[in-house]
Amino acid sequence: MREFVLHVHRAVINFIQGFVLTEIVLIIGFVNTANRSSKMKMLKTAAFGLALVAGPAFADGHATGDAVAGENVFSKCKACHSIVDADGEAIVKGGRNGPNLYGLYTRQAGGEEDFGRKYGKSLVEAGENGLTWDEASFVSYVADPREFLREILDDKKARSKMSFKLGDEKDAKDVWAYLVSVGPETKTN
Ligand code: HEC
Structure with a gap:
């Protein structure tokens, strides 16, 4: 079912x-x-x-990874990130050190309102410059958040409040697929 929903979602994005x-x-x-x-x-x-x-079209839920495997990978993120849907229901209860990752693919970087002022300056700046999350930006961000921000802001002093790195590209794609699979669209089914 999840796969089907993902498929429909992708079709909509492609159409747009x-x-x-x-x-x-x-x-x-x-x-x-x-x-x-x-x-x-x-x-x-x-x-x-x-x-x-x-x-x-900026909401890019395109995902090539394995959402089921990604659910396991997410256990590495749980210490700092929860996934709580729009109704406040927890899909994954997690730490509050980092922003809620629900619906990540629908938003701009540094754009989770509840996390608000806890974001680092560099990530917010990247978002204001137009960075939105899709598979590619997500994979390079989690591989090395600080380096990613330094590159896209072209600023050697850019900083990240996320020190964790997920270097394995397959894991990163899988966890992206997982995040997309629990995202807003699946709720209506
Ligand atoms: C030790 C805590 C910690 C862990 C573990 C962690 N993160 Fe983060 N994450 C953060 C913090 C803090 C931020 C905010 C970064 C900033 O403001 O610079 C963040 C930000 C993010 C963002 C940007 C969100 C946005 O709203 O723009 C993404 C995407 C992300 N993390 C994904 C992950 C994934 C995926 C994992 C697991 C593989 C993970 N994080 C593990 C602490 C963590």
Whole structure:
């Protein structure tokens, strides 16, 4: 069942991303054909449409790992992270040292409201610069949070409040798949 739900979710994401691509193609088409003033008008309209459909595309629940194996890997994260759904129900009871990881793939880095000011400056900055969690960013973050932040912020002084490292890429992909599998979408089923 979980697999099925994941599949449907992925299909939805792909569909949305397809939309964005179509819109870009449309914009390019207009730039090439329309005369100057109508070009501007069309560009504005298209950009607005793009903004509307691009939002949901940032929620990237694409996962290639094994969610069942990932549930075991999560025992390493539990000391500091819980998974508590929107109704406050605990999927995994864990420590409060780190933010709740429920629905991670739907949010920007450093964006869990309850954790709020406990986030480190660098992670919040990365989020404000547009970092959202997907499989790739998640895997490189957990491999070495500090190094990851230093690279994407291009700042050798960037710091991470998460000192734990999960270097094994398969484990990281599996735990990502697990987090996606317990995420918001599965709740409706
Ligand atoms: C020793 C405690 C500790 C452990 C163990 C730990 N984390 Fe963290 N984690 C943190 C803290 C603290 C933060 C906040 C980092 C910051 O603000 O710089 C964090 C942040 C994160 C974030 C960013 C969340 C967001 O809201 O942007 C992710 C993703 C994450 N951890 C995943 C994991 C995973 C997956 C594991 C297990 C493999 C794990 N962590 C293990 C303490 C921990």
